[in-house]
Amino acid sequence: MMPYQLILTLISGVFIGGIAGYLGTLMLSKKMSVVAGPLAHLAFPGVALALIFGFNISLGVFPFVLLGAILIWLLEGRTKLPLENLAAIIFAIGVGTALLFLPIGKAEEALVGSIDKISLGETALVISLSLLVSFVVGRLYQKMMLMNVNEDLAITEGVKVHKYNLLYLLSIAVVIGLGVYLVGGLITAALVAIPAATAKNISKNLPSYKILATFFGIVSAVLGIFIARFVHLPTGPMVVVSSAVLFLISVILMRKTI
Amino acid sequence: MKTLLEVKNLTVNLDGEKVLENLSFSVSEEEILTILGPNGAGKSVLLKTLLGLLPYEGEILWHRKPKIGYLPQGLNQLSVKNYPLTVADFFALKNPAPSLEEITKFLLLVGLEKDILDKTAGNLSSGQFQRMLVAWVLISHPQIIFFDEPTTGIDIGGGETIYSLLNTIWKKEKLTMLLVTHDLSIVYKHSTNVLCLTRKRHSCYGAPKEILNTKILEQVFGTEIKIYEHK
Numbered sequence: 255m256m257p258y259q260l261i262l263t264l265i266s267g268v269f270i271g272g273i274a275g276y277l278g279t280l281m282l283s284k285k286m287s288v289v290a291g292p293l294a295h296l297a298f299p300g301v302a303l304a305l306i307f308g309f310n311i312s313l314g315v316f317p318f319v320l321l322g323a324i325l326i327w328l329l330e331g332r333t334k335l336p337l338e339n340l341a342a343i344i345f346a347i348g349v350g351t352a353l354l355f356l357p358i359g360k361a362e363e364a365l366v367g368s369i370d371k372i373s374l375g376e377t378a379l380v381i382s383l384s385l386l387v388s389f390v391v392g393r394l395y396q397k398m399m400l401m402n403v404n405e406d407l408a409i410t411e412g413v414k415v416h417k418y419n420l421l422y423l424l425s426i427a428v429v430i431g432l433g434v435y436l437v438g439g440l441i442t443a444a445l446v447a448i449p450a451a452t453a454k455n456i457s458k459n460l461p462s463y464k465i466l467a468t469f470f471g472i473v474s475a476v477l478g479i480f481i482a483r484f485v486h487l488p489t490g491p492m493v494v495v496s497s498a499v500l501f502l503i504s505v506i507l508m509r510k511t512i
Numbered sequence: 513m514k515t516l517l518e519v520k521n522l523t524v525n526l527d528g529e530k531v532l533e534n535l536s537f538s539v540s541e542e543e544i545l546t547i548l549g550p551n552g553a554g555k556s557v558l559l560k561t562l563l564g565l566l567p568y569e570g571e572i573l574w575h576r577k578p579k580i581g582y583l584p585q586g587l588n589q590l591s592v593k594n595y596p597l598t599v600a601d602f603f604a605l606k607n608p609a610p611s612l613e614e615i616t617k618f619l620l621l622v623g624l625e626k627d628i629l630d631k632t633a634g635n636l637s638s639g640q641f642q643r644m645l646v647a648w649v650l651i652s653h654p655q656i657i658f659f660d661e662p663t664t665g666i667d668i669g670g671g672e673t674i675y676s677l678l679n680t681i682w683k684k685e686k687l688t689m690l691l692v693t694h695d696l697s698i699v700y701k702h703s704t705n706v707l708c709l710t711r712k713r714h715s716c717y718g719a720p721k722e723i724l725n726t727k728i729l730e731q732v733f734g735t736e737i738k739i740y741e742h743k
Contacts, residue, residue: 282594400605403591410563410582411607458632460601 260483262377263369267475267493269384270369270429270436275449275471277391277429279464280398280422282450288338289326292345293427294442296322297434298352306355311368312376315439316431322348323427327420337419367438367490369479380432387425398422399460436475437490448497449474455504470500513540515575516656516688517562522570524554524561531557535570537707537717539656544682544689544702546720549709555692556585558709559658562690578688581654583645585661585692593634599644600629603651610651618647622677642674650681656688675702 256264281290297315304314326340333340372380391398401408401415401422409415426446433442453466478493517539524532531554539545547555561568563582592602603615610618616626622643628636636644649657659678679702682689691703706723708716716723 279595396605396607396609399595399597402595403597403602403605404584406560406563406565406584407582409565410580411605413607454596457596459596459598459630460604463596 259370260479262372262374263479263489264476266369266372266377266380267436267479268472269380270432271445271449271471271473271475271493272468273384273387273471274429274433274436274445275453275467275469276388276464277425278446278448278450278471279453279467280391280395280402281426281446282454289341289423290426290430290446291443292341292348293319293322293326294430294433294439295345296348297431297439297442299348299355301434301439302352302355310376312379312431312435315434316428318348319427319431319434320424323423324420327423330419331416365438365440366488367434367436369436370489372435376435380435383428383432387428390421391425394418394421395464437493441491441494444494444497445471448494448501452497452501452504455501455508470497474500513542515539516541516543516578517575518571518573519562520571520573522558522561522568522572524557524566524568526557526566532561532568532709535707535709535715537705539688539690539705541688542682542686543704544691545705545707546703547690547692547707547709548694548696550694550711553709553711555709556660559660559690559692563658578655579652581649581652581657583649583657583659595634597633598630599633599636602633602644603648606648606652614651615647618651619644621650621681622647639674643677646674646677646681650685654687656690658690658692660692661694678702 296318300314300316300318301311302314304311322344326337326344329335329340330337397408397413397418400411401413401418405415429446430442433445436442437445449467449470450463452470453463457463457466474497475493477496479489481487481496482489482492515538519538520536522532522535523530535558537545547558549555557566559582560566562572563580597605599619600612600615603610612629615629619626619628624640624643624647628640628644633641633644678689678691681687703720706716706718706720708723
């Protein structure tokens with residue numbers, strides 16, 4: 255029988271990998287793919303606080319990432335600066351503050367994730383937040399995709415772009431927050447970016463692209479968790495490496511079909 | 513012809529710079545108004561302002577609230593190329609999503625075959641892509657359409673057919689059109705009225721025959737220009 259902890263780890267990994275892959279399909283545009291990384295790094299100050307005061311890391315991470323998303327959104331409305339610019343600024347603030355206070359010696363969890371130690375309560379949180387985000391994103395998907403294609407076009411089609419941008423950023427923030435569990439703040443962006451890129455390489459239409467990205471997200475999480483266990487290496491980085499290997503395979507397959 | 517849109521003393525400031533100043537004109541139902549002018553004269557800004565995308569001073573008065581179709585400038589394949597969207601997927605982004613029969617009908621109208629539905633939108637030729645966009649806009653049955661340089665990125669032959677296509681559709685569907693271009697021959701052939709804008713914020717407005725004399729065009733484009741009227 256599988257150990258209890260491994261089951262929790264696997265369940266959380268499947269949900270986080272899946273939702274990150276799914277949301278990532280909306281983020282292949284130049285604009286959005288560079289937002290995920292900086293937002294993820296915002297987790298660091300939260301982790302720092304959690305470590306210093308000894309409370310659960312998620313309690314530290316989510317407020318910071320959500321706050322960062324809202325800040326970026328507010329600044330975008332006010333300054334008309336590009337989203338990616340603002341994300342970079344927020345990122346600098348986040349990491350700068352974190353480096354001031356983060357007890358570097360204890361910061362491993364923040365860097366590479368702590369999915370191996372995830373508790374039952376946290377697993378429940380992961381499941382419910384993943385389901386919530388997939389519900390919200392699923393309902394808004396077509397509109398968000400149109401916004402990615404052309405914002406003016408979306409506006410004339412009646413899409414409330416500013417409102418959807420907020421929902422979009424908040425969804426990213428939640429997924430990033432979850433990603434910190436799985437792979438840590440340093441490489442969370444990979445969870446969102448790689449499965450979508452892999453899926454794009456081998457899909458011919460939108461429905462298969464969405465399904466494949468979700469699938470690759472799940473597969474890399476499961477593979478990473480098992481391989482890391484087997485070779486006694488950290489889980490988070492192994493998940494990202496698995497994802498990257500799938501990507502390379504897709505590139506080879508793509509070459510053959512051309 | 514009934515008036516659809518009246519614009520009075522329209523001024524638009526963007527980042528502290530006056531892009532449009534004291535502009536007045538009107539658009540009747542089933543008219544084709546061509547907006548003419550060099551790059552930077554504010555043509556696209558005018559369209560966006562009419563769409564309600566930009567803040568303005570003055571008056572924009574719609575006599576009835578029409579359903580607007582809009583084809584923005586620079587909607588080239590690049591933004592679509594990021595995603596594996598087929599032509600069918602791209603139509604499904606509309607709200608409400610049109611039925612397959614309807615999509616096929618409108619693709620035929622713009623001269624595209626049904627088998628294009630499964631092709632990746634980003635891989636279409638630029639001519640096919642523009643045609644698809646025209647169908648995409650028309651499928652919502654708009655009463656007025658804004659086309660911002662619909663020939664961008666198409667060779668002259670292809671461009672010619674896009675305009676004749678627009679003309680055919682205009683006659684068939686009894687539409688009102690606002691057309692941004694800097695192609696003078698188009699103006700003669702297809703428009704009922706012309707609004708010209710210059711970088712120095714002068715403007716002129718009237719029927720093509722009144723407007724398109726060398727003197728005014730020199731003011732608009734700032735160089736010596738010869739007009740060849742196609743008959």
